[in-house]
Amino acid sequence: MKKKMKKRCDWNRNSHKREKKKKDRGIVDFAMIQEHFFKNLPDWINEMEDPRHESYVTYTQADFIYMGILKNACSVESMRQMEEKFNEQTCIETLRLLSGDRKLEEMPHYDTLNYYLEKLSPQCLSEIRRKMVCSLLRMKQFYRARLLGKYWRVILDGTGLFYFREKHCENCLCETVKDAEGKERKRYYHKVLEAKLVLGENLVISLGTEFIENETEEVKKQDCEWNAAKRLLGRLKKEYPRPPVCLQGDSLYAAEPMMRICRENRWQYIFTQKDTRQPVVGESYEWIQEGGGTTAVKNIGKEKGTGQYANHVEETAGKEETIHMYEYEYTKKQGEGEKTVRFQWLTNIELTKRNLEEMVEAGRGRWKIENEGFNNQKHGLYRIEHLNSRQKNAMKNHYLLTQIADILMQLYMAWNPLIKEDGQSKKNTSSRLLESFRRQTVTDEDVFYIKRYTTIYLE
Ligand SMILES: [Zn+2]
Numbered sequence: 001m002k003k004k005m006k007k008r009c010d011w012n013r014n015s016h017k018r019e020k021k022k023k024d025r026g027i028v029d030f031a032m033i034q035e036h037f038f039k040n041l042p043d044w045i046n047e048m049e050d051p052r053h054e055s056y057v058t059y060t061q062a063d064f065i066y067m068g069i070l071k072n073a074c075s076v077e078s079m080r081q082m083e084e085k086f087n088e089q090t091c092i093e094t095l096r097l098l099s100g101d102r103k104l105e106e107m108p109h110y111d112t113l114n115y116y117l118e119k120l121s122p123q124c125l126s127e128i129r130r131k132m133v134c135s136l137l138r139m140k141q142f143y144r145a146r147l148l149g150k151y152w153r154v155i156l157d158g159t160g161l162f163y164f165r166e167k168h169c170e171n172c173l174c175e176t177v178k179d180a181e182g183k184e185r186k187r188y189y190h191k192v193l194e195a196k197l198v199l200g201e202n203l204v205i206s207l208g209t210e211f212i213e214n215e216t217e218e219v220k221k222q223d224c225e226w227n228a229a230k231r232l233l234g235r236l237k238k239e240y241p242r243p244p245v246c247l248q249g250d251s252l253y254a255a256e257p258m259m260r261i262c263r264e265n266r267w268q269y270i271f272t273q274k275d276t277r278q279p280v281v282g283e284s285y286e287w288i289q290e291g292g293g294t295t296a297v298k299n300i301g302k303e304k305g306t307g308q309y310a311n312h313v314e315e316t317a318g319k320e321e322t323i324h325m326y327e328y329e330y331t332k333k334q335g336e337g338e339k340t341v342r343f344q345w346l347t348n349i350e351l352t353k354r355n356l357e358e359m360v361e362a363g364r365g366r367w368k369i370e371n372e373g374f375n376n377q378k379h380g381l382y383r384i385e386h387l388n389s390r391q392k393n394a395m396k397n398h399y400l401l402t403q404i405a406d407i408l409m410q411l412y413m414a415w416n417p418l419i420k421e422d423g424q425s426k427k428n429t430s431s432r433l434l435e436s437f438r439r440q441t442v443t444d445e446d447v448f449y450i451k452r453y454t455t456i457y458l459e
Pocket residue numbers: 167168169170171172173189190392
């Protein structure tokens with residue numbers, strides 16, 4: 001009897017799922033999300049400085065950029081596959097609707113798109129992203145993501161993108177690696193540093209990109225994450241002068257020059273503390289702790305561990321910049337015994353018994369975001385390591401297109417009821433989007449649905 005009941009309830013759930021899938025409008029919903037959050041996106045794209053010679057223009061810039069966005073959103077790996085999959089009459093009609101180009105008659109060829117991306121200044125796509133981010137920052141629905149109700153969390157994260165055996169261009173970074181037999185060989189590669197903006201627990205978008213690369217082949221010292229960070233932060237302050245920011249990064253950034261940049265930009269910071277990076281600060285904190293000068297808060301965080309802090313450690317450590325230090329500790333079972341896990345951070349936000357738990361969560365959250373962020377972009381939906389073009393300018397633009405598509409895709413996924421309620425995977429969401437883009441004819445009723453004003457609930 002019990003078994004039967006269970007089956008019926010399964011059946012109910014499955015039929016409920018089928019009903020919902022029937023209502024799933026795929027590409028139409030994707031367009032609706034774009035219309036809701038970035039109504040003017042096609043105009044912004046068409047207003048970019050067009051790098052093409054006027055007499056050769058068949059496609060609008062929006063045609064190209066939307067095609068690139070859809071390649072990413074539909075999780076199509078290569079440019080060739082894109083051309084094959086998007087070769088449908090329905091695709092042309094939907095692209096026409098998205099880009100607003102009424103004269104569009106054919107999908108652009110992939111080499112035409114690549115040729116355009118070779119010429120376009122990456123600064124243009126960066127500016128599109130800035131406009132998108134600014135629109136989101138103005139929306140009240142994201143305010144609750146701010147740290148302590150005030151600061152937007154910005155996370156620095158670098159990763160390697162493309163690796164080559166032979167020198168690929170004059171900007172390549174170079175390192176010596178050992179192969180399986182222990183033989184040394186040179187490796188050429190391109191790296192990128194991202195500033196990510198936290199808009200919600202599962203909504204972390206690209207705010208700024210800095211390519212880590214050598215200016216010329218002749219440079220004495222190679223470019224590195226630290227120098228790229230300085231350039232990136234300088235640009236971010238110009239692009240986003242007003243929003244209150246809390247910058248987060250791993251222990252690499254826990255050094256006074258970075259803290260000075262934060263102070264000059266009127267930003268807060270939280271950096272991971274490691275004794276290898278800041279030994280004197282670590283020793284000073286311990287000295288304060290031994291003298292009973294730290295404040296402890298018990299039973300916080302999801303492990304019900306202990307938080308502890310000391311403000312103004314810089315006075316003891318003889319540092320110029322404001323440094324408050326805090327830590328979080330909990331024990332977990334390991335085999336027969338127990339293991340203590342401990343994290344430490346430095347910050348210039350004055351610590352209190354009241355804000356400590358939130359500060360601990362913010363510190364730990366960075367690690368999770370870094371782990372999932374690039375991993376998802378590399379092995380999940382987008383394959384950012386796949387080389388869509390060997391030409392270095394197009395390479396950058398392809399990367400930026402992925403970041404723009406990712407903003408739309410994350411909003412779409414945070415809204416999508418099939419993911420929220422039925423746990424549909426990201427990969428399946430992309431496949432459904434591709435199928436819908438290839439097969440679905442967008443009707444007048446769909447267009448009305450896209451354009452109408454509604455409230456969008458995320459997550
Ligand atoms: Zn190169």
